[in-house]
Amino acid sequence: MIDATDSSSTRPYLIRALYEWCTDNGFTPFVAVLVDETVRVPNEYVKDGEIVLNISFDATSSLQLGNEFIEFKGRFGGVARDILVPVNRVLAIYARENGQGMAFPMLAASESTASEPHPTETKPTTLSSVSKHSEKHTTTATKPPGGTKPSLTRIK
Amino acid sequence: MIDATDSSSTRPYLIRALYEWCTDNGFTPFVAVLVDETVRVPNEYVKDGEIVLNISFDATSSLQLGNEFIEFKGRFGGVARDILVPVNRVLAIYARENGQGMAFPMLAASESTASEPHPTETKPTTLSSVSKHSEKHTTTATKPPGGTKPSLTRIK
Numbered sequence: 001m002i003d004a005t006d007s008s009s010t011r012p013y014l015i016r017a018l019y020e021w022c023t024d025n026g027f028t029p030f031v032a033v034l035v036d037e038t039v040r041v042p043n044e045y046v047k048d049g050e051i052v053l054n055i056s057f058d059a060t061s062s063l064q065l066g067n068e069f070i071e072f073k074g075r076f077g078g079v080a081r082d083i084l085v086p087v088n089r090v091l092a093i094y095a096r097e098n099g100q101g102m103a104f105p106m107l108a109a110s111e112s113t114a115s116e117p118h119p120t121e122t123k124p125t126t127l128s129s130v131s132k133h134s135e136k137h138t139t140t141a142t143k144p145p146g147g148t149k150p151s152l153t154r155i156k
Numbered sequence: 157m158i159d160a161t162d163s164s165s166t167r168p169y170l171i172r173a174l175y176e177w178c179t180d181n182g183f184t185p186f187v188a189v190l191v192d193e194t195v196r197v198p199n200e201y202v203k204d205g206e207i208v209l210n211i212s213f214d215a216t217s218s219l220q221l222g223n224e225f226i227e228f229k230g231r232f233g234g235v236a237r238d239i240l241v242p243v244n245r246v247l248a249i250y251a252r253e254n255g256q257g258m259a260f261p262m263l264a265a266s267e268s269t270a271s272e273p274h275p276t277e278t279k280p281t282t283l284s285s286v287s288k289h290s291e292k293h294t295t296t297a298t299k300p301p302g303g304t305k306p307s308l309t310r311i312k
Contacts (some may be wrong), residue, residue, distance in 0.1 A: 095163070
């Protein structure tokens, strides 16, 4: 029996899948990120330890959705910045327009400062109904809908 | 606000993502299907209204993981058969070797005979820990692990 911890994470594959789904449907893919020292983003856009990034084709250049990192150049307040996000810091990817997408399990920011969470100890994700929200999204970095937790999602 | 029902299903995107993850990790992708008259599979391998199909590269030919249908030719008892599975009949896709993958919401077989489930009425998927199982998988069609419900999955 091969243990699940021997396999690579499904997360980057699911991120790419939801990105493709958003693009095919004309939606804007947003990624919510739990920021720590491994995440390279403009700190002034981080709120409550999190940042939401617009990773749509129009909002980025040189976007790479790799198995280990999400990388792109984005404009923040008119200034181009290099963004680097380890895939294991992604809290969720969802469509700006309706909140549909997927959330991923993550230890809370306060718990994860001491050490990286063990894959075997991550909590299973519970997908719940979409909570509608009507926040303005005028910049590449936006506030996660609903406060500190990203909008959860419904698979249909 | 665009309603979620206006968008296409994320399911085929997630199926392709997990298929790719299995393949990249050397795992065997299994698909559990809730059979009805829209599903074209060998009836003699359907048990309790479900069938589990090995959709690995080695077990199939002409595999197409489309947005509407999964199609391939598979061998059942040495005989090549054309398989057609509407994506909305897929209960789960997971790695044979460790059960990791993803389950999808579905009305029970008895409820779905009258009419197709409305996308807006589907239940959210709850992902739970992998339940280990050690069943033999010697043919293309196999019994779903753990009885009528597919093995659920953990995203890490």
